[in-house]
Amino acid sequence: MSLVTAVDLSKTYVTGQVEVKALKGLNFEIEPASFVSFxxxxxxxxxxxxxxxxxxxxxxxGELVVAGEHVNALDRRQSASFRGSFLGFIFQSFNLLPVLTAYENVEYPLVMIKNESKSKRKDMVLKVLNSVGILDLKDKFPDQLSGGQRQRVAVARALVTQPKLVLADEPTANLDHATARNVIRLMRDMRDEFGTTFIFSTHDPRVMHEAEVIHTLEDGRLTHTEQGSDRRGNHD
Ligand SMILES: Nc1ncnc2c1ncn2[C@@H]1O[C@H](COP(=O)(O)OP(=O)(O)OP(=O)(O)O)[C@@H](O)[C@H]1O
Ligand SMILES: [Mg+2]
Structure with missing residues (x-):
């Protein structure tokens, strides 16, 4: 069964008298544990x-089903609870909290949404910091880290609640090319390790090919879908 199914999905923004048709009838499916770019x-x-x-x-x-939920039908409270239990987010701007250390930033969603004990939280945070290769930086504050290191903290924070799906909007936009590719590969490794589905957006042609499936959007329409260079089983 697909993890995400979109049927004739449309979104129109209305501001005053102006309508913007941002999405115009999208149809697609995303498989569990896949690595997909838009x-x-x-x-x-x-x-x-x-x-x-x-x-x-x-x-x-239109219709949008994520992990079996018809998400359009959820009210605010249900949406919030669904986000907390099924989704992780990685943003272009990292969105790390500057007054918290790397460790505390990663621990934050666990404190917010789960009732884990402090020692259980510690196990989870240290494991995921180790997976993304920054265990030794756990006591640093965001302004003491490089862009790539901050993005690793953001990846760890998105993964610590063990979500089914991680959404990353332009996760490499502020990074140089080598660092950008490393962050994308890290996400792919995390998919391999945890079975998490990753969906990321980019307009950088150099990182989009790291995805297994590449969907191209033009003016709100899905115009092209292709297989990336690193299909599963095709990379080491
Ligand atoms: N909140 C909003 N209200 C009105 N129009 C919006 C809103 N958000 C986006 N739009 C419009 O919808 C269209 C799609 O915008 P969107 O932000 O999804 O594009 P994008 O592909 O993410 O672009 P970028 O690469 O610049 O981030 C654009 O025409 C944009 O101006
Ligand atoms: Mg955007």
Whole structure:
């Protein structure tokens, strides 16, 4: 069964008298444990689509099913609870809390949404910091870390609740090419290790090919779907 199914999915923003058709009838499916990118020029609808899949906004028309939930039908409280239990987010701007250490940033979602004991939380945080290769940086504050290291903290924070799906909107936009590719590969390794589905957006052609499936958006339409260079079983 697909993890995400979109049927004739549309989103129109209305501001005053102005309507913007940001998504125009998208149809696609995303398999569990896959590694998928949405690419396209600025304004093509990438963020809009990720916000819909992340239950941060509602579609205007069509059907969107995420992990068996018809997310358009959820009210605010149900959306919040669904986000907390099924989803992780990685943002372009990292969104780390500057007054918290790397360890505390990663621990934060566990404190917020789960009732884990302090020692259980510690086990979970240390394991995921180790997986993303920054255990030795756990006591550093964000402004003491490089862009790539901060993004590793953001990946760890998205994974610590063991979500089924991680959504990453332009996760490499502020990074140089080598660091960007490393972060994408790290996410793919995390998919391999935890079976988490990753969906990321980018307009960087150099990182989009790290995905197994690449969906291209143009002016709110899905115009092209291709297999990336690193299909599962095809990389070491
Ligand atoms: N909150 C909003 N209200 C009105 N229009 C919006 C809103 N958010 C996005 N739009 C419009 O919807 C369209 C799609 O925007 P979106 O942010 O999804 O594109 P994007 O592919 O993420 O672009 P970028 O690469 O610049 O991040 C654009 O025309 C944009 O101006
Ligand atoms: Mg965007």
């Amino acid at each position: 690419v396209g020029p600025s304004g093509s609808g990438k963020t809009t689509l990720l916000n819909l899949m992340g239950c941060l906004d509602k579609a205007t028309e």
